Amino acid sequence: MIASENLQEQAQVPPAERLSEERIAYLEGLVSQAKIAAAVFTQFTQDEVDRIVKAIVLTGLEQAQHLARLAVEETRLGVMEDKVIKNMVATEFAYNYVRDQKTVGIIREYPERNLSELAEPIGVIFSLIPITNPTSTVLFKCIMAIKTRNAVIFSPHPRAGRCGSEAVKIMYEAAVKHGAPEGVFTCLESHNLHENGYLMRHKDVALIDATGGPNAVKAAYSSGKPALGVGPGNTPVYLEKSADLKTAVVDIIISKTFDNGTICASEQTVVIDDEIYDEALKTFADLGAHICDEKETQLLARTVIDQQTGCMQPMAVGQKATDIARFIGLAVKPNTKLLIAPIQGIGPEYPLSVEKLFPVLAVYRARTVEQALKVCVDVNHRGGLGHTAVIFSRNDGVIRKFGEVINAGRVIVNSPGSIGALGGVYNDLVPTFAFGCGTGGGNSTTDNVNIYHYLNIKRLARRTQNHMWFRIPNQIYFNMNAVENIRQFPSHSTIIVTNPALERNGHIDVVRRCIPPETHVHVSVIPDAEPEMKVVLQGVEALLFYKADQIIALGGGSVIDAAKVMKLKYESPDADLEELAAPFLDLRKRVVRYPTDKINRARLIAVSTTSGTGSEVTPFAVLTDQERGRKITLADYSLSPDVAIVDPQFVMSMPKGLTADTGIDCFTHGLEAAVSNYASPYTDANAMQAIALAYKYLPIAYDNPRDEEARAMMHNAACIAALAFSNASVGVNHALAHAFGARFHVAHGRANALMLPHVIAYNAAVPTKFMPSPYQQGYTAHQKYAAIADLLSLAGNTVEEKIRNLIAAIEHLLDRLELPRSIADLGISRQEFERAVPDLVKIAFDDPSWRSNPRMPVMNELVELFWKAYEGRRSAESDAENRQQRA
Amino acid sequence: MLVKIDKNQVAGSLQAVEEKLDGAGELILDFAAVQRIDSNAVRVMEVLGRRADEKGIKVVLSGVNVDVYKVLKLVKLDSRFSFVA
Numbered sequence: 001m002i003a004s005e006n007l008q009e010q011a012q013v014p015p016a017e018r019l020s021e022e023r024i025a026y027l028e029g030l031v032s033q034a035k036i037a038a039a040v041f042t043q044f045t046q047d048e049v050d051r052i053v054k055a056i057v058l059t060g061l062e063q064a065q066h067l068a069r070l071a072v073e074e075t076r077l078g079v080m081e082d083k084v085i086k087n088m089v090a091t092e093f094a095y096n097y098v099r100d101q102k103t104v105g106i107i108r109e110y111p112e113r114n115l116s117e118l119a120e121p122i123g124v125i126f127s128l129i130p131i132t133n134p135t136s137t138v139l140f141k142c143i144m145a146i147k148t149r150n151a152v153i154f155s156p157h158p159r160a161g162r163c164g165s166e167a168v169k170i171m172y173e174a175a176v177k178h179g180a181p182e183g184v185f186t187c188l189e190s191h192n193l194h195e196n197g198y199l200m201r202h203k204d205v206a207l208i209d210a211t212g213g214p215n216a217v218k219a220a221y222s223s224g225k226p227a228l229g230v231g232p233g234n235t236p237v238y239l240e241k242s243a244d245l246k247t248a249v250v251d252i253i254i255s256k257t258f259d260n261g262t263i264c265a266s267e268q269t270v271v272i273d274d275e276i277y278d279e280a281l282k283t284f285a286d287l288g289a290h291i292c293d294e295k296e297t298q299l300l301a302r303t304v305i306d307q308q309t310g311c312m313q314p315m316a317v318g319q320k321a322t323d324i325a326r327f328i329g330l331a332v333k334p335n336t337k338l339l340i341a342p343i344q345g346i347g348p349e350y351p352l353s354v355e356k357l358f359p360v361l362a363v364y365r366a367r368t369v370e371q372a373l374k375v376c377v378d379v380n381h382r383g384g385l386g387h388t389a390v391i392f393s394r395n396d397g398v399i400r401k402f403g404e405v406i407n408a409g410r411v412i413v414n415s416p417g418s419i420g421a422l423g424g425v426y427n428d429l430v431p432t433f434a435f436g437c438g439t440g441g442g443n444s445t446t447d448n449v450n451i452y453h454y455l456n457i458k459r460l461a462r463r464t465q466n467h468m469w470f471r472i473p474n475q476i477y478f479n480m481n482a483v484e485n486i487r488q489f490p491s492h493s494t495i496i497v498t499n500p501a502l503e504r505n506g507h508i509d510v511v512r513r514c515i516p517p518e519t520h521v522h523v524s525v526i527p528d529a530e531p532e533m534k535v536v537l538q539g540v541e542a543l544l545f546y547k548a549d550q551i552i553a554l555g556g557g558s559v560i561d562a563a564k565v566m567k568l569k570y571e572s573p574d575a576d577l578e579e580l581a582a583p584f585l586d587l588r589k590r591v592v593r594y595p596t597d598k599i600n601r602a603r604l605i606a607v608s609t610t611s612g613t614g615s616e617v618t619p620f621a622v623l624t625d626q627e628r629g630r631k632i633t634l635a636d637y638s639l640s641p642d643v644a645i646v647d648p649q650f651v652m653s654m655p656k657g658l659t660a661d662t663g664i665d666c667f668t669h670g671l672e673a674a675v676s677n678y679a680s681p682y683t684d685a686n687a688m689q690a691i692a693l694a695y696k697y698l699p700i701a702y703d704n705p706r707d708e709e710a711r712a713m714m715h716n717a718a719c720i721a722a723l724a725f726s727n728a729s730v731g732v733n734h735a736l737a738h739a740f741g742a743r744f745h746v747a748h749g750r751a752n753a754l755m756l757p758h759v760i761a762y763n764a765a766v767p768t769k770f771m772p773s774p775y776q777q778g779y780t781a782h783q784k785y786a787a788i789a790d791l792l793s794l795a796g797n798t799v800e801e802k803i804r805n806l807i808a809a810i811e812h813l814l815d816r817l818e819l820p821r822s823i824a825d826l827g828i829s830r831q832e833f834e835r836a837v838p839d840l841v842k843i844a845f846d847d848p849s850w851r852s853n854p855r856m857p858v859m860n861e862l863v864e865l866f867w868k869a870y871e872g873r874r875s876a877e878s879d880a881e882n883r884q885q886r887a
Numbered sequence: 888m889l890v891k892i893d894k895n896q897v898a899g900s901l902q903a904v905e906e907k908l909d910g911a912g913e914l915i916l917d918f919a920a921v922q923r924i925d926s927n928a929v930r931v932m933e934v935l936g937r938r939a940d941e942k943g944i945k946v947v948l949s950g951v952n953v954d955v956y957k958v959l960k961l962v963k964l965d966s967r968f969s970f971v972a
Contacts (some may be wrong), residue, residue, distance in 0.1 A: 036929045039961035043923040043954045123961070182926045 014455045016192045026189075027198055030153050033183030034124040035204045040149040040181040042121060046104040052178045053095065053146050059174035060091035060139040067135040067170070070163035075131055077318025082259035083136070091143065092138035093424040093431045098147050098451055107457070114462040119455045121149040123206035126199045128214050128220070132262040132318065132357065133433055134160030137211055138167035140433040142185060146175055148454040151184045153199060157212070158191035165189075200225060209449075213435045217442060223603050228449055230434050231441020233264035234355040234384025235417050236376035238402055239280060240369070240393035241273040243414070248392035252361070255390075255416030257337050260318045261358045265388040265410065265421030265435060268355055269346070269362040271372045273508040277365045281340070289338040289361075290321070296330055297341040297352070303328040304360055305351040312356045321359040341575045346378035355383055369398060375404055380406050385440030390417040409436055409446030423448050459466045466774050470682040471637045472723050478646035478716055480708065483607060485645065486514035491550035491603070493520045495543055498554040499565040500525055502609060507650055511554055511607060522546050531562035532624050533577070533632070539566040540573075543602065551640070552605045554650075556662070557613030560606045561621040564639045568742055571598040577623070579741070581632040583848060594636040606641035609650040610662040611701075611714040613748075614669065614722020616644040631742070633848075646719045659714075660817040661749030663698040666718040667813075668752040670694060672731040673724035674788060675763055675781040676852040677773035683728035688791055690721035695792050695809075699816050731853035732844075733759040736865055739843040742829060743836055757807050758868040760785060764803045767855035781854040811873070822872020833870055840866055888913070894920040898927035905935040908942060915971075919950030929962055936967035947971055 019027075068083035094452055102108070108117040125145065129137050134156060145152045156164025168187040175184055188195060200208055200223040209229040210220035217229035256267050272280050281291050292300060304316045304324065316324055321339050325332040332339070339360045348351040352362040366372035380389060389408040393399050393796055403411045415426035423429030432448035447453065477485040494515055503525055515521055522538045543566060545552070553563030568575055572595035584590035606616035615621075619640045623632045654662070671688035673683055694717045700710035733755050741751035763784040782799055789802035794809055796802035811821075820826050823833060841862045845851070850857055857865075904912045904916065924932075939946045947969045951959070959965045 033926075036926045036962055039927050039958040040924065040929060042957055044963065 018023055019198060023192075023195065024198070027195060027202075028338070029107045030186045030188070031124065031199070031202055031204050033223070034151040034153050035188055037181040037183035038121060038123045038149070040560070041149040041151065042793050044104065044149055046102060048179060049147060049149060050099070051105055052175055052180050053098065053143060055178040056142060056146060056171050056174045057091045057095040059170060060143070061088060063167075063170050064088050064091070067139075067163060067167050067703060070166055070194055071135045071160065074163045075134060075160050075318070078132070078259040078262050079257075079320075086133060086136040086259060087139055089317050089422060089425065089431065090133075090140040090418075090433055093422075094140050094143050097424055097431050098143065101147070103148050103451055103455065106460075107455075109562070116460040116462075118458040118460060119148070120458050122454055122456060123150065124204055125150050125152045125207045125209050125454070126195070126202075126205045127152050127154050127209040128212040128216050129154055129156045129160065131157040131160050132259075132264070133211075134164045135167040137165055137433045139171065140431075141209065141826075142168070142171040142175070144451050144454050146180060146184070147451050150454055151181075152186075152209075153350065154185065154187040155191065155196055155199070156187065161191055164459075165483070197223075204563075205748070207454075209434070212759050214442075221442065228434065228436070228445070228453055229441075229443045230264075230449075230844035231386050231437025231443055232355060232383050232439075233266075233268070233387035233435070234382050235268045235388045235390060236379035236380055236384070236406065236598075237264055237267045237270040237390040237410075237417065238372055238376050238393065238398075239270055239272045239276070240391065240395060240398055241390035242394040243400075244394070245276055245283060246472075248414070249280060249287060251414075251416045253284070253287055253289065253338055255418045255420070256361055257321070257359050257417050258416070260320055261356070261360075261418075262318045263418035263422070264355070264357065265412075266357070266418035267361060267386075267390055268384070269343070269364060271364045271366050271375045271376075271379075273369075273372060274365055274367050279362070281342075284338070284340055288333075288335055289340050290325070290330075290332040290336045292330075292339060292341045297343070299328060299330060299360060300339065300341050300360060303349040304356065304358070305354065307351070310348060310351065311354060312358070316356075316358045316360075319358050324358060324360065338436040346382055347373060353379060353382055373402060376402070377562075381407065384408075386437030386443065386446055387435060387441060388412065388417055388421045390415075390420070407438075407440045409438055410448070420446075457504075464774070467862075468678070468680050468682075468727075468775065470680065470727050471619070471640070472726065473640050473642060473644050474640065476617065476644045476646060476719065478719065479712055480648055482645050482647040483510060483514055483649070485643075486511065486552065486605060486751035487516065489550065489603060489605065489643070490516070491519045492546045493546045494522075494550040494552060495539070495546060495548045495602075496521060496552045496554060497522045497539060497559055497566065498523065498525060498560050499527065502554055502559075505653065507609065508554060510649070510829065511552060515552075519550075520546065521550075526559060531558050532626050533566070534626070536562050536565045536623060537569065539563075540569045543567075543570040543600075547600075548602050550603045550605065552607060553616075554607045554609060556608065556610040557615040560608065560613075560615040560641070561623065563604060563606065564615075564621040565623055565634065565642070567602055567604045568594075568634075570602055570640065571595075571600050573599060577632060577634065580636070581634055584635075585851065587635070594638045596638075603643065604641040605643040605645060607645040607647065607650065608715070608718070610654060610658065610718070611651050611666060611711070612662045612718035612722075614666060614718045614725070616646065616718055617640055617722045618726045620726075644719065646715050648708065650713040651711050652706065652708070654705065656818075657706065659698075659702050659705065660698055660819055661747045661753075662718070663694060663701065663714055663749070664753045664756075664814070664817060664819060666714070666721045667694040667698065668733055668737075668756055669721035669725045669730065669748075670717075671760070671788070672733055672853075673721065673728040675784045675854050676725075676731055677771055677776050678728040678852050679784075680728065683724040686720045686724035687728065688788070690717045690724060691788055692791055693717035693720070695813065699813065702817055713726070729764070730849045732850040732855070732857050733866070734849040735844045735847035735857075736840075736869070738847050738849065739840045740823070740866070742843070743840060744823075744826070746826065750819060753814050753817075754821075754823055754869045754872070755865065756814070757811050758806050758865055760803070760810065762861070762865060763853070763855050765855075768858055768861065769856040771851075771854060771856040776854070779854065820872075823866075823870040825872065828870075828872045830870075833866075837863060837866055889915045889917060890912050891917040891919075892921050892954070894922060897921055897924050898931050901928055901931040901935055905931060905938060908944060910942070912946070913945045913947060913951055914939065915947045917949050918952075918955065921950075921955060922952065924955055924958060929958065929964070932959070932964055932967075933962075936964060940967070945969065 030654035220227040412420035424431035434449035436445035438446035674687040697713040737751035786802040
């Protein structure tokens, strides 16, 4: 809009003290009417609204010429015939866009997302109307307002008061005749900055729609109300050498002379490639443009641009080219449409490089594409940021680059800028009479302002049942001699990854015997502690050297984890392990993606020798980065082994201590997976089975290590528990155990055992904080524990009794396995533990394991749990007493 | 006192009530039949509410549907009246 439009007017929001009581009463009356109308309007249906819209559109069309004539007579600017077209675009084209749009009730539905959008009207809108489009803007906004069930108070430009209020009156009468609430449109009788300010600040005005000059827009945004503003334009045009020159020149003339150049999106400076510059100017001249020579250009610069402000002269706005020429003493032919002034740069030294809302066009000769783009950027930044830009070209690459470097809400391609920006005529832009210019123009949007800016969109979000998953390796071979199944897998080169003990005790030969003789076999021995990065990378070298197509991991969790990472790095050498170990909250939304492109491929067969971590089927791997003293945890289903061998012959010789530790780890896996927030019928089936098997067979396997059935069942239990927690994850027990175990070098299973009874009591109680979980409905941990008690045939009539009995049964099991019952029993002094607790709590809280816990742990509860584990049985007995006393 | 508001003559019914406002006590306006209200009805209710306040009459609106309630809320008339189902 006009940059210099009434500079003294519509400045910052002026104080209301200058208004008389009478005027205040008048304004309050307007607002009251509008407020009532807007409120009553909320009851209208889509059909009722659409009936009124159609009626006022037809009225606007019928009155298009009458209003256009009034506008030109009053404002003395523009072209009547063009204003008729504007009025018709503002009605017919606007209607064409809005007619089928839903704006009442549910307006959009996304059934696949369980989401609906509903419309809430704004309420009372205070709308400023510009001098350049005094009637078309009114017509357009009336249609938008009715369509969205809003009421509007209009404030026409002081020099367009009569035509503006006539337009409002015509539309209002038509609207009310067809059922719109009375008071839906009102118009300020006269223009007054203080009245504008009063209304802008009024508590019952919900939105200011400021289609006006920069001062008006600034006042609107300064009022503290939500506002829609527009920005000044200074449209650069790139006439690139591949353009259809004849069409481009005609388009520019159409646009620049439309309504005598008053549309702010119209072309201001045309940057023309050197190759076509002369021909372009000749074509302009042939079609009625006057090409100024140097002296004439300087004359123009001195006259149509205010030398003080550097802005266009208001008196020239909307005047014909011949009139302008006559006023300034420039001799031109009688039918001259356009004055073209060649300029050599953009900036204050080139006054004609600013916005000129009249038929004066600056042109610039560009030697290269780079130069042309830069000059266009200069024009864009010279008072037109965010508004409009135009390019005529058939080169897609140049068009795209133009769009990238120019900051304009509308980048019009191969069409007239002004009418193109209006939308719906030359392109599919939304029709508008208000161009949002985004932050470049000090606005809140770059959109072509339309009905959706006159609505509050509400979103109805139904609870979505997230689809879940159950992902496991597709080949699991179990029971005695399951290792024989290795024979079915062809391989040219196999690397067996194992630990020193297994190499020594003959298990490796069992595996070797199952590998076809023609397969080349290499053994990679790694230590049995948590595998280190260095060792893993050495293993990868071996894989590369031997061009392995198969890896057999024979060992416990550490060996299998190492093999998983070796496979990852072997197949995807560029995999950044540190990045892949980044924390995540939701597996499906995580930031990092595991590599899918593989340079090499190797089948991973995991043969577990403990019962156990279940690593043979899990998607997890934990490494130690000794250099930096930290753990790297990787989690992705691509890490799961291709084949799992659960052969109890490999666990027959597990010593008692290891049997108890790994067995209780398996038991904990089952218990945690059962109550996890990610539990599902799929994981429950496995978790419950694992719990039942472990509860029954672990004591037997512990007492009678040579009992094949017990060993086999425990070995299966470990794998089955892992199937459960691979998908349901674990919980706070593991978070506590990880922190404690790492700090005090206590075996993982043993650490789990120390926490277990206390964690069950904790999870079974009413949480201080529930864990938000879209996968669970309500809190069910206590019921799950009760179900487990039933599964294990424990006594109890109520849920509380069953849980108590479950805890007691677990304590009894831990006793049977001769596991330490308190941290104190490990010989860790109270003082030492007390010093460690703050760090332990931080580390436990950082551990992702608890995020699937049904009860969200708060820090002091973690402290309490650690202390309960320290006290052990004594703490549990005290809790039981407390419960009994309360009962 | 209980007055049933005619759904076809909402403003008219309310106008009649407003004109006859007298005494103190409680006045119940039954809106059960009223599906919607227009601008005139809202304006009459503004006056009614003000006059009832002046006379110390408590005006209770019964059976107001949520769409009508929303209109009264938007024009801030809800605080002038009491509501019952």
